[in-house]
Amino acid sequence: MVCHxxxxxxxxxxxxxxxxxxxxxxxxxxxxxxxxxxxSAAIGLRSKNHAVLLTLKRxxxxxxxxxxxxxxxxxHVGVAIAGLTSDARVLSxxxxxxxxxxxxxxxxxxxxxxxxxxxxxxxxxxxQEYGRRPYGVGFLVIGQDETGPHLYEFSPSGTAFExxxxxxxxxSQSAKTYLEKNFESFExxxxxxxxxxxxxxxxxxxxxxxxxxxxxxxxxxxxxPDAEIENLAQSAAAKRGNFRVWENEGVEExxxxxxxxxxxxxxxxxxEQPAAQPSAEQAQSAEGSENAPAGAPxxxxxxxxxxx
Amino acid sequence: MALYHNAPMAHSQEPTAAPIEHRxxxxxxxxxxxxxxxxxxxxxxxxxxxxxxxYNIQTRYARKVWQLTDKAVLATNGFAADGNNFVKxxxxxxxxxxxxxxxxxxxxxxxxxxQTMLYGKRFFPYYVYNILGGIxxxxxxxxxxxxxxxxxxxxxxxxxxxxxxxxxxxxxNQIYFKNQQPxxxxxxxIPGNLPLATVLSLVVDSFTSAxxxxxxxxxxxxxxxxMNKGRTTDDLLGEGKLQKGMQIEELGALGEGSGERTxxxxxxxxxx
Amino acid sequence: xxxxxxxxxSSFNEFNTxxxxxxxxxxxxxxxxxxxxxTQQPLVTGTSVLGLKYEGGVMIAADNxxxxxxxxxxxDIQRLHPxxxxxxxxxxxxxxxxxxxxxxxxxxxREEDALALTDSHPSLSPKNIYELLSNLFYARxxxxxxxxxxxxxxxxxxxxxxxxxxxxxxxxxxxxAPTLATGFGAHLAQPLLRExxxxxxxxDGNGPLLTKEEAEKVLxxxxxxxxxxxxxxxxxxxxxxxxxxxxxxxxxxSADTYWKFAEGLRGYGAQTQ
Numbered sequence: 001m002v003c004h005x006x007x008x009x010x011x012x013x014x015x016x017x018x019x020x021x022x023x024x025x026x027x028x029x030x031x032x033x034x035x036x037x038x039x040s041a042a043i044g045l046r047s048k049n050h051a052v053l054l055t056l057k058r059x060x061x062x063x064x065x066x067x068x069x070x071x072x073x074x075x076h077v078g079v080a081i082a083g084l085t086s087d088a089r090v091l092s093x094x095x096x097x098x099x100x101x102x103x104x105x106x107x108x109x110x111x112x113x114x115x116x117x118x119x120x121x122x123x124x125x126x127x128q129e130y131g132r133r134p135y136g137v138g139f140l141v142i143g144q145d146e147t148g149p150h151l152y153e154f155s156p157s158g159t160a161f162e163x164x165x166x167x168x169x170x171x172s173q174s175a176k177t178y179l180e181k182n183f184e185s186f187e188x189x190x191x192x193x194x195x196x197x198x199x200x201x202x203x204x205x206x207x208x209x210x211x212x213x214x215x216x217x218x219x220x221x222x223x224x225p226d227a228e229i230e231n232l233a234q235s236a237a238a239k240r241g242n243f244r245v246w247e248n249e250g251v252e253e254x255x256x257x258x259x260x261x262x263x264x265x266x267x268x269x270x271x272e273q274p275a276a277q278p279s280a281e282q283a284q285s286a287e288g289s290e291n292a293p294a295g296a297p298x299x300x301x302x303x304x305x306x307x308x
Numbered sequence: 309m310a311l312y313h314n315a316p317m318a319h320s321q322e323p324t325a326a327p328i329e330h331r332x333x334x335x336x337x338x339x340x341x342x343x344x345x346x347x348x349x350x351x352x353x354x355x356x357x358x359x360x361x362x363y364n365i366q367t368r369y370a371r372k373v374w375q376l377t378d379k380a381v382l383a384t385n386g387f388a389a390d391g392n393n394f395v396k397x398x399x400x401x402x403x404x405x406x407x408x409x410x411x412x413x414x415x416x417x418x419x420x421x422x423q424t425m426l427y428g429k430r431f432f433p434y435y436v437y438n439i440l441g442g443i444x445x446x447x448x449x450x451x452x453x454x455x456x457x458x459x460x461x462x463x464x465x466x467x468x469x470x471x472x473x474x475x476x477x478x479x480x481n482q483i484y485f486k487n488q489q490p491x492x493x494x495x496x497x498i499p500g501n502l503p504l505a506t507v508l509s510l511v512v513d514s515f516t517s518a519x520x521x522x523x524x525x526x527x528x529x530x531x532x533x534x535m536n537k538g539r540t541t542d543d544l545l546g547e548g549k550l551q552k553g554m555q556i557e558e559l560g561a562l563g564e565g566s567g568e569r570t571x572x573x574x575x576x577x578x579x580x
Numbered sequence: 581x582x583x584x585x586x587x588x589x590s591s592f593n594e595f596n597t598x599x600x601x602x603x604x605x606x607x608x609x610x611x612x613x614x615x616x617x618x619t620q621q622p623l624v625t626g627t628s629v630l631g632l633k634y635e636g637g638v639m640i641a642a643d644n645x646x647x648x649x650x651x652x653x654x655x656d657i658q659r660l661h662p663x664x665x666x667x668x669x670x671x672x673x674x675x676x677x678x679x680x681x682x683x684x685x686x687x688x689x690r691e692e693d694a695l696a697l698t699d700s701h702p703s704l705s706p707k708n709i710y711e712l713l714s715n716l717f718y719a720r721x722x723x724x725x726x727x728x729x730x731x732x733x734x735x736x737x738x739x740x741x742x743x744x745x746x747x748x749x750x751x752x753x754x755x756x757a758p759t760l761a762t763g764f765g766a767h768l769a770q771p772l773l774r775e776x777x778x779x780x781x782x783x784d785g786n787g788p789l790l791t792k793e794e795a796e797k798v799l800x801x802x803x804x805x806x807x808x809x810x811x812x813x814x815x816x817x818x819x820x821x822x823x824x825x826x827x828x829x830x831x832x833x834s835a836d837t838y839w840k841f842a843e844g845l846r847g848y849g850a851q852t853q
Contacts, residue, residue, distance in 0.1 A: 072407075096407060100400065106704060107711035113699040146702050146739070236561040332620075334721050336751050359755055364766050366747070367755040389718055389752035432722070579783065 018130050028134055029127050032156035035136035039082030041172050041205035042069060043198050044140035044151045045165035045179065047189045050223030051142035051149040053080040054198040056169075056205060057216045057247075070220045070245045074099035076109045076144050078220050078243035082169035083137030083156075091119050091135060091154075112143030112150040116160040124158030138168045142222050142243070149223055167201060175201040191226040192257060195219060199258040211269045212255060218247035219254055229257055335387050335435045336361055339524030341469035342372055342383035343514060344441040345483060345507050346449035346500055349536040353381040353441035353451075354511045355469075356519070356577060357528035359388055368527040368579065376402060377412040378561050378568045380442035381532045382422075385469035386456065387435035394434045397425065412563050415442045419452040419460060427458035437468040443568050447536045449500070464500040471518035471525045478517070482510050504533070504543045512551060512575065519577045526577045537567025544571060551575070582625040582647075582673060582728075582763075582812075622674035622728045624648050626659045627812045628765030629670035630802055631732040631745045632773055633758040634795035635788065637823035638734040638743040640670040641799045643807075644832055645814035652814065660820045662827040664689050666736040667706040668820050669713075672762040673729035673750065681727065685709070706735020706744040710754075718752025726750040730762040734822045743822070758785055761802075764810040769802035792821070804835035 013021035017028035042055045057066035067085060071092045072078050077099060081088040098118050102110035119139070126132045139154040151163050165183045167175035178201040186194060198219070203212055210216075221230070225238045230246070231253070237244040246254060256266045342355040355372035358365060373383045374395050382398065384391035401421060405413045413421070419440055426434060438454040453466035465483040467475035480486040485497035502510075511531055518525040533544060543549060550556060550573065559570045629642040646654040654675075661669045661682050669685075671678045692703045704712075710733040720727045728750050735744040746756040758781070759773035776798040781787040790798065799819055807815045815837060820829045 096404075100403065104396065104400065105712055105715055106708040108704070108708045111695075111699055111701040113701070114695060147700055234564065236563060236565055239560065332721075332724060332726055334724060334726075334751065336753060338753070361753070364770075366753075367757040369757070370755050387751075389721075389754065392754065393718055393752070576784075 016130070017126070017133060018128060026127055029157050032134035032136050033138075036083040036138035036156065036168055037170060037172075039084075039137070039169045040069070041167060041169040041175060041202060042080035042082050042140050043165075043167045043172075043175050043179070043201050043205075044080065044142055044153075044163065045183070045186055045194060045198050045201075046142065046149050046151045046163075047186050047191075047194050047223075049149065050191050050194055050221060051144065051151050052191075052194055052198055052222070053078065053140055053142050053220040054195070054202045055080045055218050056202055056212075057218060066215055068218070068247075070218050070247075072243050072245070073115070073143075074103070074109065075237070075240070075242040076222065077112060077115060078142055078222065078245075079154075080140045080220065081137055082140075082172075084135075085137075087135045087137040088139070091122070091137065091139070094122065095119060109145060111145045111147070112141065112152065113160075113162070115143070116141050116152040116154055119154055120158050120160035123154070123156055126156075127158055140166060140168060142220065144222050144241075165201075167205070169205070171205040171207075174204040178204050191221065191223065192229050195221075195229070195254055196258045196261050199255070200262070212258075213268065214248055214252045214255060217251050217255060218245060219251055220245045229254055336389070337386065337435075338366070338370075338388040338391075339470045340372055340385055341467065341471040341475065341515070341518055341522070341525050342385045342437075342439055343465070343467040343475055343479070343511065344383060344439045344451040344453075345465040345479070345502075345511065346441065346451045346463075347504060347507055348501050349443075349447060349449060349539045350504055350507075351381070351441040351443060351449035351451060351534045352504075352507050352511055352531060353383050353439065353534070354515065354529060354531040355383050355385065356515055356525050357530060358524065358526050358577075360524050363523075365527075371530070373530050373532055374399075375532065375559055375562070375570055376418065377442075378563050378566065378570065379412070379534065380415050380418050380440060381534055381570065382418075383439045383441070383468075385437045385439075390434040391436045394425070394436055394438075398422065401425070406563075415440070415444050415450055415452075416462075418442075419462070422452075422454060423458040423460050425458075426454060426456065430457050433457050439466050439468055441532070442534050443536050449534070449536070467514065469525075471522040474518050474521055475514045478514060479510070505549065508533075508544075508573075509551070515577060527579050529575045529577050531573040531575070533571045533573065535569045535571070537569075539569075541569065541571075582622045582627075620674075620725070620728065622677075624653055624675045625812070626657070626672050626675055626678070627810055628761060628763045628769065628806055629659065629672045629730070629732045630765050630769050630773065630799055631670065631734055631747075631760040632777065632790070632795050632799060633743050633745055634790040634792055636743075636792070637736060637821055638745045639795050639799055639819055639821050640668055640732055640734045641803055641817055641819045642670045642672070643803065643814045643817035645812070645816070646675045647812045650811070655814060655816065656832075658818065658829075660818055660829050662820075662829065663709055664692075664703050665826045666738060666822060666824075667704075667709050668734045668822050668827050668829075670732040670734065670762075670820070671729050672731075674727075677727045677729050681729065681731075688712075702738070705737060705739070706733060707737065709733060709735070710744070710746050710748065714748045714752060714754045717748050717750060721750060721752050732760055732762065734820065736822050736824050736826075738824070741824070764813075765802070765806060768805055768809055772802050772805065773798060800833075800835055804837065807835060807837065 013019055014027035021027060040056045040058045044053050055069040057069055059066045069081050073095045079092060095115055098115050099110050102108055123135050126134045134156040141152040141154060143150050152160055153163060153166050154160050165179040165186060182197055222243050224241045225232055230238050232239050235244050259266050259268055339360040340356050340358055344353040353373055357369045359367050359370035372385060375381050384395060402413055422438060433456045435456055440452040444450045451463050451466055452460055453463055454460040465479045467479055484499045490496055515529045553575055555574045557572050559572055624646045626646055631640045640660060642659040644656055645652055646657045659671050663685055696703060717727055730749040733746045737744050745760055747760050748754045759777050761770040781789055803817050806813050815834045816832050818830050818832055
């Protein structure tokens with residue numbers, strides 16, 4: 001891993017995000033990418049008609065609610081986050097402004113690639129201006145525009161890439177392995193199948209003793225609705241094919257369908273439920289600080305970082 | 309126009325060497341009329357579709373009534389450019405409210421927000437008369453009316469625009485029962501409790517009459533009907549309930565759909 | 581329609597009928613430090629623009645004259661301006677504001693084209709451009725610094741596969757209709773356009789639209805009527821057609837006019853008896 005720095009040396013190239021190390025690294029950026037990896041997993045995949053996001057929510061403890069990881073930006077754009085929730089709110093707010101600006105000035109839904117590029121450009125300035133820090137959050141962005149559905153990854157290094165399928169966050173390499181093995185069938189996959197693939201990939205990011213449940217799983221969809229698996233009476237957004245989120249009771253049917261497709265008992269393994277559901281405001285801090293003891297890579301050993 | 313001439317931006321009285329010119333007048337009056345009537349568990353908001361300037365008809369179809377949420381419909385009248393841009397800003401504010409609170413803004417909050425937004429331009433006003441109709445949190449039908457700088461009140465009904473002076477007295481008589489005497493021994497009149505069918509025919513009569521007597525009113529009419537959740541729709545959708553030439557469509561829920569329903573009825577008006 | 585220009589620092593009113601009150605230059609501090617003078621007036625102006633939807637597209641017509649008050653100052657200017665492949669503006673009012681507008685919009689469209697190189701997203705549609713123009717005009721009027729034009733936007737909507745025609749002016753007033761006209765055209769041509777349109781399409785517009793030939797004939801008739809009666813017009817005009825194929829602007833042409841009757845008129849002009 002790139003940031004295996006002997007702890008007994010003071011790293012003199014990481015206190016200022018604008019200074020390169022002799023190896024050509026910006027350490028603050030590398031650390032920001034670590035923050036993304038500590039967030040719980042988010043998965044995105046797309047077909048020729050749909051784009052979906054699947055996330056694993058964490059709670060900071062028995063008494064805490066599960067932290068939301070899906071954010072609606074506009075009718076045609078939404079994001080999944082991994083990393084610092086508060087940084088995500090700054091960036092998603094900016095995206096909402098961009099989206100609204102496009103609708104107000106041109107009466108046009110902003111093209112997905114351009115809204116992603118706008119936050120990537122913002123993140124880039126943080127790597128080049130003295131006295132700033134990179135964002136500690138990564139996004140998977142889904143959206144649809146006149147060129148069809150899209151899936152993008154935004155990362156704190158200031159990049160934005162488009163994908164057929166992708167995963168970020170803790171243990172996301174396991175999901176990536178699954179996606180790489182299956183992605184060729186995604187293009188023509190119906191919505192239900194796409195979601196099942198996504199859930200299978202998400203499942204692979206779980207620790208041994210955990211399973212997907214209506215408490216920890218949330219799914220966002222963009223594209224034409226499927227009345228077979230979506231409760232259209234519950235969502236005007238779904239009826240219009242806009243960005244919609246299914247979670248809690250709303251995700252139950254999707255989970256059941258997935259379990260059936262794997263030949264598992266529909267109700268899944270029974271686990272104990274959290275005692276209470278306090279208000280969302282109480283679980284605001286680091287989106288994924290919980291399971292990770294200080295210093296340990298939350299994602300486990302299978303997380304490696306790609307060199308760009 | 310009175311608004312504009314009184315605007316506190318007038319030139320200083322002293323003579324200047326700069327060229328004297330007719331000052332650019334940033335306002336116009338685009339005619340037309342709007343009205344809204346509330347019922348016990350519904351609200352009706354209507355407007356004609358003619359847009360004019362002086363004796364010219366600019367278009368025979370321009371929208372003056374706007375669905376804001378599943379429970380709120382706004383009608384604007386006056387200077388069309390101000391009206392359109394005001395509605396645009398209101399909708400913008402409603403979207404940010406929903407981002408922040410994960411629910412649509414309630415009717416009375418929208419009314420207060422509109423006051424704030426109008427008064428915010430007190431010294432360069434939106435030359436627009438607004439009427440807001442919809443369903444209140446307690447499920448009752450409501451109408452709020454505004455002046456261009458934000459004074460507002462909740463009423464049982466209101467007409468505004470070019471034919472206000474023709475329509476309002478009619479509504480005063482028919483909705484508020486002004487100059488009517490209940491039969492001795494019968495129930496006293498209570499405004500705001502008329503059945504939907506009665507309200508609809510009052511709306512239609514208001515606009516057909518205004519079309520006859522006012523040159524700026526005509527071409528077409530759009531009537532929005534907002535119904536409280538669980539309310540029967542038989543008195544609107546039932547066989548023979550609509551007058552001849554009326555077209556109706558239901559506007560799908562905008563939000564997660566808490567049960568209120570909005571219908572849009574269109575009817576042609578005379579074009580001369 | 582656009583009045584007589586009064587030259588800057590003129591000491592007379594716009595009809596040269598009475599002198600304006602003056603103060604000595606430099607004597608009054610108000611002369612130069614008065615409120616910022618956004619307010620302007622049109623100087624070199626173009627007159628009516630006409631627009632008409634027909635079967636498969638939309639046509640926009642405007643003459644080639646830019647007047648300086650009552651002086652026919654420029655007699656070969658084009659007031660039809662294409663924007664991208666499927667949009668065209670027809671502009672009346674101040675010609676310098678029009679030139680500024682062209683510059684701004686061309687720059688914007690170039691930027692869009694550059695972005696499209698990376699994401700292949702379709703460029704701004706006629707509706708998108710119209711929305712932008714409306715915002716621009718309304719924003720400028722709200723700053724009491726109007727863009728002194730009335731603009732028709734004609735276009736072809738590739739998604740809906742239908743023609744687009746809309747109006748916006750210096751007040752930010754907007755509307756759309758199957759036939760449109762600015763300035764004198766709103767008085768003289770609009771009734772003729774509506775009559776021709778409704779004769780086939782009916783009042784609800786559900787019937788067949790005019791053919792290309794019929795539409796062109798109606799516009800030519802209207803341009804002739806305007807030339808006869810609008811003193812700020814010229815018998816030299818262009819007609820643009822916008823269809824799914826794109827924009828095409830005709831060469832300048834003239835209507836056949838008939839002035840013989842003028843010789844028989846008595847009571848005007850220089851005749852001796």
